[in-house]
Amino acid sequence: MFDPAQYGSVFQALLAEERLNALGPGTPNRKVYSALQALSPEQAFLPHSIRDAGMAQCSLAGLWLYHDYLEESHHISQSVSTSTGSYWHGIMHRREPDSWNSKYWFNRVGQHPVFPGLCEAANRIAEQESSLPETQFLREQRQWDPHRFIDLCEAGRTGKSEAERLCRMIQLREWQLLFDYCYRQAVGA
Numbered sequence: 537m538f539d540p541a542q543y544g545s546v547f548q549a550l551l552a553e554e555r556l557n558a559l560g561p562g563t564p565n566r567k568v569y570s571a572l573q574a575l576s577p578e579q580a581f582l583p584h585s586i587r588d589a590g591m592a593q594c595s596l597a598g599l600w601l602y603h604d605y606l607e608e609s610h611h612i613s614q615s616v617s618t619s620t621g622s623y624w625h626g627i628m629h630r631r632e633p634d635s636w637n638s639k640y641w642f643n644r645v646g647q648h649p650v651f652p653g654l655c656e657a658a659n660r661i662a663e664q665e666s667s668l669p670e671t672q673f674l675r676e677q678r679q680w681d682p683h684r685f686i687d688l689c690e691a692g693r694t695g696k697s698e699a700e701r702l703c704r705m706i707q708l709r710e711w712q713l714l715f716d717y718c719y720r721q722a723v724g725a
Contacts, residue, residue, distance in 0.1 A: 562604035587724035
């Protein structure tokens with residue numbers, strides 16, 4: 537279970553509202569724009585010290601994306617030349633929506649440490665929420681396939697599949713797992 541309180545008071549306040557983001561760009565959450573704009577990495581991670589600046593930046597890229605500020609997230613993620621920076625970059629392009637570009641960035645991700653947990657979560661969510669034929673791969677896969685998920689999100693977003701809500705639920709869990717990974721790496725936990 538994702539608990540914003542475990543990330544300190546600054547992140548907790550900005551993650552208090554659970555958002556089931558759209559598969560497309562969504563609508564920026566204007567209520568938090570000023571707080572996001574004023575946020576520095578050092579302030580965001582208090583009371584912890586930052587041990588990995590790249591992962592701290594990735595956490596902030598994820599935070600902007602969570603609130604549907606794709607351009608701000610993109611600006612940060614494209615400046616982090618790591619597998620995790622590419623992961624946030626790929627999610628942003630998936631939501632933009634630019635499937636081809638998203639797949640390009642996921643090719644740069646390779647095998648990411650959150651993939652096993654995401655594969656298990658997607659399997660569980662799909663098992664509970666969907667019997668659609670096009671989601672069968674989610675119920676059966678033993679290794680996360682970001683390209684197939686991109687294709688399913690595109691089909692859900694464009695109405696070619698009824699899997700939109702399922703994709704949004706998996707996308708939220710993906711965000712939670714990746715944010716948690718970034719935060720823990722950033723503070724050396």
